[in-house]
Amino acid sequence: MADETTPVAVPPASTPAAAKPAAKAPEKAKVVAPAFRDYPTIPALQVDAMVESNPYVAAAAHNESVGFPGTLVDGWEQKAVAKMGELLGKYRSLKVYMDACVHCGACTDKCHYFIGTGDPKNMPVARQDLMRSVYRRYYTLPGKLFPKLVGARDMTRDVLDDWFRYYNQCSECRRCSVFCPYGIDTAEVTMAAKEIMHSVGLGHKYVNEIIGKVHKIGNNLGLPGPALENTLEGLEEDVLEDTGAAVKYPLDQHGAEVLLVTPSADFFAEPHVDSLIGYGKVFHAAGISWTLSSKASEAGNFGMFIGNYEQMQKIAMRVREAALELGVKRIVVGECGHAWRVAYAFWNTLTGIGAGANDPFAIQLQKQLDPNYKQPSHICEVTWDLIQAGRLKFNKEANDHRIVTFHDSCNVARGSRMGDYAGGQFDIPRNIIRAVANNYVEMSAGTTREKTFCCGGGGGLLTDELLDLRVKGALPRMEALNEIVQHNGVNFMATICAICKAQFTKVLPYYGFKMSMVGGVHQLVSTAIVLNNEQ
């Protein structure tokens, strides 16, 4: 069965790299999807298999717009080592994780990029060791005295190049941290490495460009306020035409009860927009007034991907400011994986969106927000609460053409929660799907819930020059999907992450699937929901 569906790699049609002048960034590598394995055996090592996978280096303007040096600074070696020292003093995670690893090997077969590429430096421990070797050299006694003995290395250009390559082959999905006996989270190490690289002027173009756009325009896609307004008006017309219901998609509406913050891909990308339509229908059906904000028209927070606390906070502050300006009572986050992690786990720390504060900065906002609701709430929590309260009605048969499965997005699964108990983040989206659709199938147990595999595009890697890596990294998820496609005829993989949706849309065809197989949970809600006007 594997052979029939083995995809033929088609390089993207765009760039004939060889024809371009040599000054251009790295040549576009060939994109090859690995074959499905008959049994999920651990791949044999292929040293340097992904050594050619390099993201584009950020131009000086992009680095400087985010407050980093434009190009690699003089004396970067010492500065990088000093920055590492600073981070070791600021992050207990980094300090403990640099020391605690015993090289037991438990994590070695857990990373989707290792499974898809066989490159040993994509084993989590080896990825960590790229930094740990430097840590040992400069910050431990044995590393200073006997570097060879403990695998310590000087901070050299080769080491830096390896960092740039392989820390940009980590999607910060935290799967390895589930399996580590000390909870060592490679994402923390990757974030620290990225912060160090940025601090010496070696930035990643895609991520820094996006952070620049968020600050300048308000969202990752650079969609200005008027364009946003147009899009939303268009949505209202579409929904009215489709359903006969005058569902509103309001923008900057003062005094609305709910501020919805959602990834900007929801405004125009397919299939993302279908979930945005769904959120609007839910609020409409439940009679909850809500608004989007042009200032905070982006839930995503790429500050996390580069491990930079100040950037992450600056980006998050837009949401606080919008909430204060609009006077909303509740803040709700749309379908976005890392955004939900930032919102759920970090917003209270960064911006005071949450509860339980005793400082003036946070109390200002927490007094305004309605304490009867979790702040912030995930849109799935909102919808599930409404379903349980009997305030939404569904025509489940409308989804009968779909046989649905659910892909747990890594940041939601391992970096956040929904509802009142540990693991609610797994149950609530599934509960919603079962409430709105009749056909639901689970993927195999080792690939779901906290053991879920990243889509392969998270962590700031969702960029075309890394497509080969992204396709390979999707292998374990594609294998699990293929199993239930073959056995159960599954034709729809629901997920609650803008990056997952964009990544799968791009990657599914390489594995012989239709790109329209992926969609949002609220896309299913949207299909089945019965709107008041129709009754």
Added chain:
Amino acid sequence: MSLVFAILFYAATLILAGGVAYRIYDYARTPAPLKIPTTPAPTTSGGVAFRMFREVVFFESLFKSNLWIWALGWLFHVGLALVLLRHLRYFTEPVNFIIAFIQPFGMYAGFAMAAGLAGLWARRFLVERIRYISTPSDHLMLALLLGIAVTGLLMKFVMHTDIVAVKTFFLGLMVFEINPLPVHPGLYLHLGMVVLLMIVFPVSKLLHAPGVFFSPTRNQVDNPRETRHLAPWAAKFEAKN
């Protein structure tokens, strides 16, 4: 030799205790600025204590991860724990009844410890992925531990030493008296390696022992929406805003 070992043990004890105490202080004073428990995570501190207990006593995450490493690692650690407890009889008079009770188990725990270590070491040669990540120090650490276990077992079962004299030596050290240590090459080797282990402990991967208790992904309560968590260095950013 008695004097040499006395000095070595005093020095090693100071280094071990001082070094580990410093590490613990260093971990404790370093803030964890963000809530990063690996979820699903306990929502109460009691739950966190229970999670940590399962992690430290049963190696829960390792069990989920890899049964071979778990079995060998757990065998070694439990063996080591029993052996260490058994060795308390060299430092106490009279011997606590619990220590006396585990004495027979402790004897065989030495074999479990050695078997676990041998298995873990074999993996470093036999499994390609583990071979790739192993450094010389990883091998030496296993050699050291295995050396301690084997010399200990040899003295217990093959070439006995005068353990009454050994006990007198250690009880003496505790009150700053130096009594004669039996002349025995196995004993010298055993004690020498123990001294070395004590010295490298605070500067090596053996720090995983205190480290695990400070791992934010395991020791944090999952309640970021309910309580505000702020590190001192991060609080400063709010003044600007």
